[in-house]
Amino acid sequence: MTKDNATILVVEDNRTNSEILRRLLQPYEVLVATDANHALKILERERPDVILLDIMMPGMDGYELCATIKSRPALHDIPILFITARTDEESLVRAFDVGGSDYVTKPFRSKELLARVRIQIAYRRALERLRTMAVTDELTGLRNRRAFFSEGAALCERIRARDGTLGALMIDIDHFKQVNDRHGHAVGDRALRLVADELRRAVGEGYLLGRIGGEEFTILAPDRDEDEAIAFAEALRRTIAELPLVADGEPVRLTLSIGVVCRRLGELGLETLLKIADNRLFKAKHGGRNRVYPSPDTKFGGTDANPDQR
Numbered sequence: 001m002t003k004d005n006a007t008i009l010v011v012e013d014n015r016t017n018s019e020i021l022r023r024l025l026q027p028y029e030v031l032v033a034t035d036a037n038h039a040l041k042i043l044e045r046e047r048p049d050v051i052l053l054d055i056m057m058p059g060m061d062g063y064e065l066c067a068t069i070k071s072r073p074a075l076h077d078i079p080i081l082f083i084t085a086r087t088d089e090e091s092l093v094r095a096f097d098v099g100g101s102d103y104v105t106k107p108f109r110s111k112e113l114l115a116r117v118r119i120q121i122a123y124r125r126a127l128e129r130l131r132t133m134a135v136t137d138e139l140t141g142l143r144n145r146r147a148f149f150s151e152g153a154a155l156c157e158r159i160r161a162r163d164g165t166l167g168a169l170m171i172d173i174d175h176f177k178q179v180n181d182r183h184g185h186a187v188g189d190r191a192l193r194l195v196a197d198e199l200r201r202a203v204g205e206g207y208l209l210g211r212i213g214g215e216e217f218t219i220l221a222p223d224r225d226e227d228e229a230i231a232f233a234e235a236l237r238r239t240i241a242e243l244p245l246v247a248d249g250e251p252v253r254l255t256l257s258i259g260v261v262c263r264r265l266g267e268l269g270l271e272t273l274l275k276i277a278d279n280r281l282f283k284a285k286h287g288g289r290n291r292v293y294p295s296p297d298t299k300f301g302g303t304d305a306n307p308d309q310r
């Protein structure tokens, strides 16, 4: 990273040109590739903010390389600025048709080049911000509902492919309306952030955590058996019950009800798994709240050793 906090990949087979560009792009970190294969190799490990791409190169030309980069989801958003000596309409239109964002013509004009690069960096940054906003719950910083379900579906695919198990926890804060009613919405928001922070701290590597509703959170825990998922939920319940939230000089007690299920996925989809967890959450609520269902007690020899399936 540099003073301007951006990296530019220059793909140019002519060494004199690439040196000129390196000098002109001095405010930025500059990587240079001498042909398309070299560029693709660099892109395996680097994510430049902008790519400056020569059209005429030996082997794969700039148009083809641009189309290849744009076909790869991980690279798709990197703006490509063509470097070209060709100014005929057909060549320029083709640059846009293969996914280019803009072009600069040779010989380079320093200020114009920098202005065009700057605008692409700003565009890239704005796109990144929008993408992050689209998947993030603004209040807690957790995955929002949409992101949770789309990442959850992908996680299920991976687990199904290796015939693994998936645990699901449906988590709901008890009597949350009373927190709002008694202390106001701002305290309610503070409570939600506090709970979210604890959940974030508790989840393990590979877990998926999201805020899927107002005071509802969900965790997917891969490769666990049901006893482990229940023990994990019980630990969460205890942690939250001890949170030291104080409002208007009095302690605010937050408790969770949690429905837990764990299955080998097989034909089972995410929606069905979560439905089972949701039904169990309902049982936890009706069993008196501040509890996990199936509870560790019933699970390990209590009265309801065979809890409902749906």
Ligand SMILES: Nc1nc2c(ncn2[C@@H]2O[C@H](COP(=O)(O)OP(=O)(O)OP(=O)(O)O)[C@@H](O)[C@H]2O)c(=O)[nH]1
Pocket (backbone or CB within 6 Å): 139, 172, 173, 174, 175, 176, 177, 178, 180, 184, 185, 186, 187, 188, 189, 192, 213, 214, 215, 285, 289
């Ligand atoms: N402060 C705050 N409150 C929220 C937010 N989203 C939802 N809520 C509140 O969460 C409360 C949920 O209330 P209910 O669904 O009745 O549930 P509850 O009071 O938690 O009762 P049980 O779930 O039955 O234990 C409502 O009062 C919502 O206004 C939020 O982003 N901030």
